[in-house]
Amino acid sequence: MVFSDGQSGYPMAKDLEGMLKELQKLLGDRFLTGEADRYCYATDSSIYRSMPDAVAIPINTEEVVKIVKLANKYEVPLVPRGGGTGLCGAAVAIHGGIIIDMQKMAKIKEVHPESLYCTVEPGVVYDDLIRALKPHGFTFPTAPGSGEACTIGGMVALNASGMRAIKYGATRDYVLALEVVLPSGEVCRCGTHTLKNSSGYQLEKLFVGSEGTLGIITEITLKIVILPKSRAVALATFDSMEKAGQTVSNIIAKPVIPSSMELMDHTCIEVANKGANAGFPDVAGLLIIECDGEIEGVRREMKSVEEVVRKSGALNFESTEDPKVFNRWHDGRQSILPALGRLKPELKIVSLADDMAIPIANIGKTVMAFDKIAKKNNIIVATYGHASDGNLHTKLLIDPTKPEDWKRAERTVEEIYKAVLELDGTVSGEHGIGVSKAPYFMNERRSAIGVMKAIKRALDPKNIMNPGKMFDWEKKGIMGPLRYPAEVE
Amino acid sequence: MAKKVDHKVRPLKDYYSDAMVCTYCGFCKSVCPTFRLTKSDARSPRSKVIISWGLLSGEIEPSEGVRDIIYTCTTCMDCSRRCPSQVKALDITMAARRELAELGLIPEAEKTALAHIAKENNPIGEPQEKRTEFVPERDMARVGKGAEVLVYLGCNTAFTEMRITKYLFDIMDRAGVDYTLLGKDEPCCGMLNYLVGLEVKGFAQTMKEKLDTLKPRPTTVVTPCPGCFRSLSQNYSEFVDLGVTVKHTIQFFLELMEKGKLHVKKKLEGKVLYHDPCDLGRHTGIYDEPRKLLSYFTKIEEFQYNKELAHCCGGGGGLMAMNYEMSVGIAKERLLEAIEKGADIVVTACPSCEDSFSAALPEVKSQTGKNLKIIDLTEIIAKYTTA
Numbered sequence: 001m002v003f004s005d006g007q008s009g010y011p012m013a014k015d016l017e018g019m020l021k022e023l024q025k026l027l028g029d030r031f032l033t034g035e036a037d038r039y040c041y042a043t044d045s046s047i048y049r050s051m052p053d054a055v056a057i058p059i060n061t062e063e064v065v066k067i068v069k070l071a072n073k074y075e076v077p078l079v080p081r082g083g084g085t086g087l088c089g090a091a092v093a094i095h096g097g098i099i100i101d102m103q104k105m106a107k108i109k110e111v112h113p114e115s116l117y118c119t120v121e122p123g124v125v126y127d128d129l130i131r132a133l134k135p136h137g138f139t140f141p142t143a144p145g146s147g148e149a150c151t152i153g154g155m156v157a158l159n160a161s162g163m164r165a166i167k168y169g170a171t172r173d174y175v176l177a178l179e180v181v182l183p184s185g186e187v188c189r190c191g192t193h194t195l196k197n198s199s200g201y202q203l204e205k206l207f208v209g210s211e212g213t214l215g216i217i218t219e220i221t222l223k224i225v226i227l228p229k230s231r232a233v234a235l236a237t238f239d240s241m242e243k244a245g246q247t248v249s250n251i252i253a254k255p256v257i258p259s260s261m262e263l264m265d266h267t268c269i270e271v272a273n274k275g276a277n278a279g280f281p282d283v284a285g286l287l288i289i290e291c292d293g294e295i296e297g298v299r300r301e302m303k304s305v306e307e308v309v310r311k312s313g314a315l316n317f318e319s320t321e322d323p324k325v326f327n328r329w330h331d332g333r334q335s336i337l338p339a340l341g342r343l344k345p346e347l348k349i350v351s352l353a354d355d356m357a358i359p360i361a362n363i364g365k366t367v368m369a370f371d372k373i374a375k376k377n378n379i380i381v382a383t384y385g386h387a388s389d390g391n392l393h394t395k396l397l398i399d400p401t402k403p404e405d406w407k408r409a410e411r412t413v414e415e416i417y418k419a420v421l422e423l424d425g426t427v428s429g430e431h432g433i434g435v436s437k438a439p440y441f442m443n444e445r446r447s448a449i450g451v452m453k454a455i456k457r458a459l460d461p462k463n464i465m466n467p468g469k470m471f472d473w474e475k476k477g478i479m480g481p482l483r484y485p486a487e488v489e
Numbered sequence: 490m491a492k493k494v495d496h497k498v499r500p501l502k503d504y505y506s507d508a509m510v511c512t513y514c515g516f517c518k519s520v521c522p523t524f525r526l527t528k529s530d531a532r533s534p535r536s537k538v539i540i541s542w543g544l545l546s547g548e549i550e551p552s553e554g555v556r557d558i559i560y561t562c563t564t565c566m567d568c569s570r571r572c573p574s575q576v577k578a579l580d581i582t583m584a585a586r587r588e589l590a591e592l593g594l595i596p597e598a599e600k601t602a603l604a605h606i607a608k609e610n611n612p613i614g615e616p617q618e619k620r621t622e623f624v625p626e627r628d629m630a631r632v633g634k635g636a637e638v639l640v641y642l643g644c645n646t647a648f649t650e651m652r653i654t655k656y657l658f659d660i661m662d663r664a665g666v667d668y669t670l671l672g673k674d675e676p677c678c679g680m681l682n683y684l685v686g687l688e689v690k691g692f693a694q695t696m697k698e699k700l701d702t703l704k705p706r707p708t709t710v711v712t713p714c715p716g717c718f719r720s721l722s723q724n725y726s727e728f729v730d731l732g733v734t735v736k737h738t739i740q741f742f743l744e745l746m747e748k749g750k751l752h753v754k755k756k757l758e759g760k761v762l763y764h765d766p767c768d769l770g771r772h773t774g775i776y777d778e779p780r781k782l783l784s785y786f787t788k789i790e791e792f793q794y795n796k797e798l799a800h801c802c803g804g805g806g807g808l809m810a811m812n813y814e815m816s817v818g819i820a821k822e823r824l825l826e827a828i829e830k831g832a833d834i835v836v837t838a839c840p841s842c843e844d845s846f847s848a849a850l851p852e853v854k855s856q857t858g859k860n861l862k863i864i865d866l867t868e869i870i871a872k873y874t875t876a
Binding site for chain 1: 513539558
């Protein structure tokens with residue numbers, strides 16, 4: 001664990017004490033400096049832990065402006081944070097500074113079904129927004145797996161999405177307008193409440209995925225869509241992951257666009273059956289395919305899906321419109337993570353190489369490459385994910401108390417991302433970069449890093465916004481201040 | 490039937506591995522009453538696991554700040570239910586409480602109540618002589634006599650919940666139950682000590698000894714307090730076998746109805762929602778009996794979050810003594826859920842739930858203009874049945 005002690009080699013706060021005093025005056029009991037409180041905010045859902053110097057909890061844009069202006073004056077790093085569910089360390093104060101907890105800014109300000117948009121504060125939890133939109137017959141369909149805990153602000157900051165991206169896209173596709181407090185303390189309102197917009201630079205899209213490095217998002221206007229009326233789900237089994245992967249491309253090429261196609265490898269099937277009695281067939285790989293919309297269309301699509309699946313050499317195909325059955329399959333899919341965590345007492349799931357996207361046609365090859373890498377490094381790599389949009393998740397199981405396991409994991413991650421790039425993919429489909437993907441991201445976007453840095457310098461010359469993340473991560477590897485009891489160089 | 494839940498408080502070091510299994514996904518936040526109200530990560534179950542890890546790894550020291558995080562919890566156990574990684578956040582929290590309690594890092598409000606328990610044998614601080622103050626004169630002769638059934642009132646019911654106490658005796662007498670009472674000899678069950686993280690072996694042994702003094706020895710203990718019910722039926726089992734069947738009054742009253750000892754006199758009017766107390770629900774699995782009992786008098790409607798998923802009233806875990814405002818805030822949220830469902834009456838079966846709800850009611854009324862009623866199921870049985 002790293003404390004904000006100036007040892008990290010990063011330029012530290014110029015006058016931290018001055019900043020803390022002024023923030024205390026501004027926020028009162030919404031400003032936390034006690035060790036225990038700060039420790040709660042020292043980590044997110046990533047592998048890292050680093051103590052912030054304080055936690056500020058604003059309740060409106062005006063307070064955010066004041067905080068940012070103070071940070072500018074005293075040159076103190078600011079790290080904006082939503083639900084703290086990020087997997088790559090974007091909300092960890094790697095270089096100390098002040099965590100800005102946005103969760104109290106959680107108003108759903110407007111819902112306009114007639115104009116297809118809603119406006120919310122960044123601290124609104126995804127599932128709360130879905131519940132609020134439902135009575136209107138609308139939804140924000142990006143469906144992140146962390147929906148019950150992640151905030152809309154965090155989703156925008158990371159361009160998050162989920163299993164239905166093939167049909168509905170990711171967060172960036174829905175952001176119509178943003179209010180952002182820039183690193184200078186100025187408030188920038190970008191975008192519009194209209195569905196179309198050719199009015200100059202679309203800055204609102206630039207802030208999506210900026211991971212808190214360009215400013216603090218204080219208001220979001222999102223496009224909304226009609227809630228699908230019905231859905232059907234199918235389970236397709238295969239004797240190889242390659243065939244399962246190829247089937248995904250075959251379905252799309254048909255052409256059919258299901259609302260999701262979830263892929264699970266044999267390890268995932270085994271642990272879901274063992275840990276959650278999911279009742280999946282004991283096969284090399286399977287797909288859970290979902291179609292949604294008007295019932296006639298859903299049935300038509302499912303018929304086409306079945307045709308392709310059978311032609312692609314599936315062992316079996318079974319579809320249902322019974323919510324009880326597809327909830328059981330869905331629960332089986334959801335149980336992968338907990339079941340993996342209990343596979344062997346000494347092994348724990350660590351969030352490394354958690355997320356990558358590849359062209360859909362390369363899924364089969366990618367999965368085979370991962371399998372080879374896992375065997376070579378003698379490490380359990382479970383692969384599953386949103387195959388329909390080429391987004392895969394891998395989970396590495398290691399003993400996090402052993403430095404040698406971390407080294408092996410880091411080697412595995414390196415090889416995984418090398419394979420991803422060779423197969424024309426990207427290091428992140430929906431989780432963002434933060435720290436745990438930074439070196440591979442810099443390798444992947446070599447020719448664009450200079451432009452990104454220029455934008456960053458133009459907006460944040462003092463580098464107060466979330467320093468040390470993305471292209472600002474200075475180490476070659478990804479071993480930073482771990483939240484596990486192992487010292488790894 | 491009550492389910493058997495392992496409530497043993499283990500040393501924090503036993504959770505070293507579990508604290509690492511936690512992926513910090515934050516799903517527990519979405520169901521946690523203190524997080525939902527405060528929206529502060531420092532008030533979430535995840536933070537309790539994080540802090541516990543800090544203590545285990547030595548990265549942080551026990552302190553008042555640690556205490557405030559670990560004790561700001563209603564112990565409703567919804568976090569443990571929700572965890573996708575099957576990490577029992579409440580068990581870890583209780584283990585951390587044990588660690589802190591051993592160091593004397595207990596919230597001030599709880600210290601006062603614990604001192605009362607040590608001195609007066611109840612957390613309220615009333616002299617033990619007053620324990621029979623609300624026992625009807627006609628039933629005083631039962632005190633200390635042997636009988637099949639022992640009615641164990643518990644401190645809240647004996648000293649503060651006069652309404653429930655009166656109704657409880659009315660029902661038992663109406664149904665012609667042969668029961669006994671411990672009167673001034675009735676001991677505290679030690680639930681508060683348990684919640685704070687202290688051992689309750691002494692309380693368990695005392696309870697056994699008191700039962701031994703009754704001749705003939707009761708075979709059943711009936712109590713109206715879900716906290717006492719948990720103590721006697723589950724927490725004590727680690728230390729002693731009381732040698733009795735422990736029942737919550739709701740279970741016992743249902744048996745009386747089913748045996749024809751009580752009959753429905755009139756029906757309850759209005760839209761009625763049943764609130765599952767955490768101690769009776771997630772902690773002991775009693776979901777069907779109260780619904781079955783209540784259905785004699787009305788058609789029950791459900792909260793959106795009911796049974797295993799029920800949201801807490803805010804009164805548990807010692808939170809009310811430590812942070813009254815937070816407790817009432819949580820109760821208010823639960824009552825607003827009832828109003829959203831169009832309820833006229835919220836029925837519960839726990840004195841603590843009734844307390845928290847009653848405290849929140851004025852604010853709910855001023856915010857919504859609705860005249861919601863809070864009734865304990867015991868009161869309904871008393872008022873709506875005949876022998």
